[in-house]
Amino acid sequence: MSGEITNIVVExxxxxxxxxxxxxxxxxxxxxVLIVLYPYITGLVAGAFIMASLVRVFNVKALxxxxxxxxxxxxxxxxxxxxxxxxxxxxPFRSYQVMITPHLTSPMAIFGFVYAWYLMAVLxxxxxxxxxxxxxxxxxxxxxxxxxxxxxxxxxxTDTSEASVKLDHxxxxxxxxxxxxxxxxxxxxxxxxxxxxxxxPWWGNVLMPIIFIMSAMVSGIALCVLxxxxxxxxxxxxxxxxxxxxxxxxxxxxxxxxxAIEGLDWIHRVYSAEEGFQVMQYxxxxxxFYTLNVGQALLGTLVPLxxxxxxxxxxxxxxxxxxxxxxxxxxxxxxxxVLAMRWNVVIGGQLFSKxxxxxxSYKMEFAGMEGxxxxxxxxVLPFVILxxxxxxxxxxxxxxxAAPSQPAESPA
Amino acid sequence: MKDxxxxxxxxxxxxxxxxxxxxxxxxxxxxxxxQKVLVSSNAPKGYDPTQHKWVMxxxxxxxxxxxxxxxxxxxxxxxxxxxxxxxxxxRYVIEKPKPGSGEARGKTHxxxxxxxMRGYPATPVPKEDILHSFFVPKLCNxxxxxxxxxVCPVGATFDAPDGAVLIDPKYCIGCGFCIxxxxxxxxxxxxxxxxxxxxxLCYHRITRGLQPACVEVCPTQSRIFSDLKNPVPNDPIQAxxxxxxxxxxxxxxxxxxxxxxxxxxxxxx
Numbered sequence: 270m271s272g273e274i275t276n277i278v279v280e281x282x283x284x285x286x287x288x289x290x291x292x293x294x295x296x297x298x299x300x301x302v303l304i305v306l307y308p309y310i311t312g313l314v315a316g317a318f319i320m321a322s323l324v325r326v327f328n329v330k331a332l333x334x335x336x337x338x339x340x341x342x343x344x345x346x347x348x349x350x351x352x353x354x355x356x357x358x359x360x361p362f363r364s365y366q367v368m369i370t371p372h373l374t375s376p377m378a379i380f381g382f383v384y385a386w387y388l389m390a391v392l393x394x395x396x397x398x399x400x401x402x403x404x405x406x407x408x409x410x411x412x413x414x415x416x417x418x419x420x421x422x423x424x425x426x427t428d429t430s431e432a433s434v435k436l437d438h439x440x441x442x443x444x445x446x447x448x449x450x451x452x453x454x455x456x457x458x459x460x461x462x463x464x465x466x467x468x469x470p471w472w473g474n475v476l477m478p479i480i481f482i483m484s485a486m487v488s489g490i491a492l493c494v495l496x497x498x499x500x501x502x503x504x505x506x507x508x509x510x511x512x513x514x515x516x517x518x519x520x521x522x523x524x525x526x527x528x529a530i531e532g533l534d535w536i537h538r539v540y541s542a543e544e545g546f547q548v549m550q551y552x553x554x555x556x557x558f559y560t561l562n563v564g565q566a567l568l569g570t571l572v573p574l575x576x577x578x579x580x581x582x583x584x585x586x587x588x589x590x591x592x593x594x595x596x597x598x599x600x601x602x603x604x605x606x607v608l609a610m611r612w613n614v615v616i617g618g619q620l621f622s623k624x625x626x627x628x629x630s631y632k633m634e635f636a637g638m639e640g641x642x643x644x645x646x647x648x649v650l651p652f653v654i655l656x657x658x659x660x661x662x663x664x665x666x667x668x669x670x671a672a673p674s675q676p677a678e679s680p681a
Numbered sequence: 682m683k684d685x686x687x688x689x690x691x692x693x694x695x696x697x698x699x700x701x702x703x704x705x706x707x708x709x710x711x712x713x714x715x716q717k718v719l720v721s722s723n724a725p726k727g728y729d730p731t732q733h734k735w736v737m738x739x740x741x742x743x744x745x746x747x748x749x750x751x752x753x754x755x756x757x758x759x760x761x762x763x764x765x766x767x768x769x770x771x772r773y774v775i776e777k778p779k780p781g782s783g784e785a786r787g788k789t790h791x792x793x794x795x796x797x798m799r800g801y802p803a804t805p806v807p808k809e810d811i812l813h814s815f816f817v818p819k820l821c822n823x824x825x826x827x828x829x830x831x832v833c834p835v836g837a838t839f840d841a842p843d844g845a846v847l848i849d850p851k852y853c854i855g856c857g858f859c860i861x862x863x864x865x866x867x868x869x870x871x872x873x874x875x876x877x878x879x880x881x882l883c884y885h886r887i888t889r890g891l892q893p894a895c896v897e898v899c900p901t902q903s904r905i906f907s908d909l910k911n912p913v914p915n916d917p918i919q920a921x922x923x924x925x926x927x928x929x930x931x932x933x934x935x936x937x938x939x940x941x942x943x944x945x946x947x948x949x950x
Contacts (some may be wrong), residue, residue, distance in 0.1 A: 288771075288791040288793070290769075290793075290866030291764055291769045291793050291796045292765065292766055292866050292867070292869040293764075293866055295869075299857045299860055299861065339695035354856075358855050359853070359854065359856070359874075359875030359876055359877075360854045360855045360875055360876060363835075363852070363854040363855075364850065364854055365775065366835045366854055367834050367854065370835055371834065371835070372833050372835055374830065375833055375836075375858070376832065378834040378859050400755055427915015458893075461857075466832075467829075467864070468828060468862055468863060468864035468934065469861065472711070484849055544933075569849045575894075623863075623864055623866050624791070625950065626791055626950070630777075647886060664764050
């Protein structure tokens with residue numbers, strides 16, 4: 270009899286090694302691929318916004334061609350940021366409870382507020398003040414549905430006197446300054462959701478919010494590099510090399526800091542070798558070998574670090590074409606590497622038992638709410654939104670007024 | 682003049698007023714806590730959670746690993762089949778050290794197939810190689826500082842004044858944060874109701890003067906359940922505390938579990 274039971278157990282759960290708590294022996298982790306996307310998308314928002322702030326707050330003139338594109342990127346991704354969370358909830362129709370009866374000691378309870386603040390008080394307002402004068406102009410010159418949209422977006426404010434435009438710029442500047450800590454808050458807080466779980470030695474870590482913020486900046490800037498290069502390629506324009514070089518420089522420095530902090534985290538883990546270290550070692554060597562060592566560390570960090578670092582030193586010896594390719598490759602690798610990092614944190618933290626005596630496996634499904642098809646849809650959605658936004662607000666056919674922040678196109 | 686308003690008496694009165702005002706929110710909170718219990722659990726009307734302090738203790742030396750408690754719990758609380766347990770029993774087998782290995786003890790094997798509900802397979806090592814073998818019943822640890830309560834984004838899981846850690850199933854949004862935060866793996870997401878679930882000490886029973894199902898069926902009294910606020914003559918829990926030196930699980934996490942274990946080995950996590 271007992272032999273039969275063992276066989277049944279082995280048949281039903283072949284993907285466990287060692288001992289896992291009975292409640293942990295589910296066929297997939299509680300937080301699966303959708304929760305991988307959630308910090309990933311939020312991070313892209315925060316990073317793209319920081320990119321835009323470089324122009325607005327730190328007055329990096331060379332980046333003006335990507336200013337509006339970065340803002341729109343942040344906006345498109347921000348609209349999709351809560352989707353993976355929402356779809357993942359057991360009771361999605363009760364999600365409003367987080368807003369109306371938040372439990373203030375919970376790191377998750379504040380998400381609704383931080384999100385609403387960031388969307389309504391920072392990003393939407395900044396976009397509106399930045400575009401207000403253009404919207405007034407466009408609503409006069411454009412007819413049809415598009416013209417109607419522009420008219421609606423002006424909200425009836427059609428004053429384009431010099432004084433009012435000046436005020437727009439001033440408010441936009443202030444919003445950007447408020448926006449930087451807000452972006453840090455948005456994503457640092459996401460890091461804290463994981464960092465605050467003391468039950469899990471893979472997550473419970475004081476550096477987690479900072480790691481999340483830095484990797485967010487890296488991934489957001491990389492995404493802006495990609496978006497800018499793809500947009501200019503679609504429009505058959507020439508890439509502004511000065512802009513690209515400066516983006517590459519910021520990407521490099523952000524990556525250096527990110528790699529340093531993540532490295533420090535690992536050095537600390539290895540050196541202190543606290544409880545659960547053996548399981549972590551096993552995870553890094555076996556379970557997460559490809560996503561952690563190959564995806565995150567080698568391809569997502571080391572290779573781009575060498576490429577971008579090399580370009581910092583020998584920029585003038587490399588032709589424009591080669592530089593463009595190197596920037597594109599680095600940005601692509603970084604964007605994939607940060608996705609791998611989110612995977613390693615979220616899934617990695619659930620591949621071992623909290624008894625620290627066993628490990629689980631995760632094989633992603635195709636269909637279903639937590640399958641990779643759904644994840645792909647959620648990840649493609651912000652790009653669809655961004656395409657619409659670019660068509661509406663970065664149209665080549667519409668003239669843009671001279672502002673401290675120039676529109677994204679920079680015809681060579 | 683006895684009633685004259687002196688500086689001293691005025692200060693005293695003001696102090697009393699301030700103390701009263703300060704106590705008011707605390708009173709309100711206490712009342713709200715009682716209300717919450719009555720609204721979100723199936724406790725009977727008239728049950729006063731402030732008048733009880735429930736606690737369970739485990740005597741590992743007594744447990745024979747029959748698994749009756751697990752089965753009773755599943756039936757009593759309609760816990761779905763599969764890897765979902767409000768309580769379970771782990772089997773520990775510690776090998777003797779290999780001769781000449783220089784080790785104090787050998788390898789430790791832990792298992793809990795189907796929560797221990799249907800017994801255990803033959804031991805992984807022959808009987809003569811076993812140094813120690815014992816069973817450990819697990820349940821919600823009734824933490825004094827529950828990480829699960831701390832992280833719930835809506836406050837659907839909460840500390841009842843009577844010591845139970847409860848979940849309001851009509852309120853839980855099913856985010857799973859509490860399940861991640863519980864260091865003891867005591868929570869699960871119910872696949873039918875899609876909300877978090879865990880041991881409630883059989884709240885519907887204990888509030889009606891009954892014992893939790895697992896305690897009721899335990900043939901060896903290895904689970905001791907009692908009300909610390911209303912001790913009875915020859916209270917088993919007092920005898921348990923007097924007789925044993927006890928330990929809590931994962932004490933380094935600062936959760937301060939109220940479920941204490943007697944006879945636990947260092948391997949028990």
